[in-house]
Amino acid sequence: MIKLLFLTLIFTATLFAQKVLYVTYDKTPERVIKGEIFTITLKTLPVVRNFKKIQYSFSHHPGLSILNTTPLRKKKGKFFYDTFNILVTKKYAKLPDIKVSLIANKQYAPTYLKGEKLNVIVLNPKKNFSNVIANSMKLQEYKTTSYDKSHNIIVFIATAKNANLKAMHFQNVYKQGRESFKGYYRSAKIIYYVVIDKRIENFTFSYFNLLNNKYDLINIPIVVDDDSVSTQSDLKPRDQSHDMLKTYIAIGIIAVILLFVFIQKKYIYLIFTLIPLGYIIYLNMPEQDVCIKKGSNIYLLPVSNGTIFETTQKELHLPKEGSVTSFTKVKLQNEKIGWVKNEDTCTY
Numbered sequence: 001m002i003k004l005l006f007l008t009l010i011f012t013a014t015l016f017a018q019k020v021l022y023v024t025y026d027k028t029p030e031r032v033i034k035g036e037i038f039t040i041t042l043k044t045l046p047v048v049r050n051f052k053k054i055q056y057s058f059s060h061h062p063g064l065s066i067l068n069t070t071p072l073r074k075k076k077g078k079f080f081y082d083t084f085n086i087l088v089t090k091k092y093a094k095l096p097d098i099k100v101s102l103i104a105n106k107q108y109a110p111t112y113l114k115g116e117k118l119n120v121i122v123l124n125p126k127k128n129f130s131n132v133i134a135n136s137m138k139l140q141e142y143k144t145t146s147y148d149k150s151h152n153i154i155v156f157i158a159t160a161k162n163a164n165l166k167a168m169h170f171q172n173v174y175k176q177g178r179e180s181f182k183g184y185y186r187s188a189k190i191i192y193y194v195v196i197d198k199r200i201e202n203f204t205f206s207y208f209n210l211l212n213n214k215y216d217l218i219n220i221p222i223v224v225d226d227d228s229v230s231t232q233s234d235l236k237p238r239d240q241s242h243d244m245l246k247t248y249i250a251i252g253i254i255a256v257i258l259l260f261v262f263i264q265k266k267y268i269y270l271i272f273t274l275i276p277l278g279y280i281i282y283l284n285m286p287e288q289d290v291c292i293k294k295g296s297n298i299y300l301l302p303v304s305n306g307t308i309f310e311t312t313q314k315e316l317h318l319p320k321e322g323s324v325t326s327f328t329k330v331k332l333q334n335e336k337i338g339w340v341k342n343e344d345t346c347t348y
Contacts, residue, residue: 051104063093134163291346298338302327
């Protein structure tokens with residue numbers, strides 16, 4: 001009985017000691033930049049034919065964030081080339097210790113790979129740096145509108161390859177924020193806004209181009225307009241400062257038409273007074289108010305899950321400045337423009 005137990009222990013130890021995986025680094029970077037997304041590729045050779053999968057477990061990787069634990073795989077002959085994407089988060093970092101296991105009907109001993117310290121470079125950019133490090137970054141579209149008496153708001157859509165676009169951040173702006181984000185680090189799209197001083201004529205920012213190893217500039221010329229785009233509509237209320245002058249002009253036109261009719265005795269021409277009369281009525285119509293429920297969110301832009309900059313503490317009646325699908329534009333008591341979801345307006 002003791003002899004049988006001893007032989008079983010020897011057999012089990014031999015089984016677990018059997019090396020069934022040979023793993024080496026095929027590709028690692030010589031140096032990385034804090035904020036960069038880089039790749040490592042493992043060259044794996046299993047010596048067992050029938051297995052279910054190769055499983056990787058990462059540990060002890062300070063300064064790094066593993067973005068995909070399931071590898072991007074290529075097979076060449078008997079070798080598996082498994083690639084992982086990693087984000088550098090701190091100035092001190094080391095490659096992870098990796099436990100590689102073969103999942104099969106039998107239980108085999110795992111293989112371990114020790115991670116080495118990385119050479120991390122910390123950038124020292126200018127103040128216009130967007131905090132984005134990428135293979136490429138492109139501006140798709142942009143729009144500038146008035147935010148208040150002292151500021152303009154720029155909304156832009158940017159795409160990037162191999163980048164952490166969620167890290168986007170600017171210095172020396174009044175307000176900023178991410179309105180939406182789509183995709184992943186390989187290919188991503190972001191809608192971002194910045195509120196800047198009206199005196200700025202060009203909003204220029206940079207990102208670090210990994211392929212060219214240099215800072216690339218992106219420039220947005222400040223042209224304030226009122227046209228709507230897919231991400232927002234006119235944020236500026238109608239200018240009513242010249243409405244009285246326009247009313248006097250329309251009255252003058254009506255007076256000329258009436259004088260002509262009185263002299264010529266051709267009363268059919270009275271119909272021409274309807275146009276300026278209708279314009280006078282339009283200019284002097286009282287502002288339409290919209291009722292907003294207590295606890296409603298006021299959004300900076302008419303975008304779902306957008307930035308909330310105020311929440312109503314009571315039921316409010318605010319001037320209506322316009323509308324788009326699902327949103328109503330209102331002028332707040334502090335004269336700023338905001339958007340409220342139609343579902344948050346009162347219905348009686």
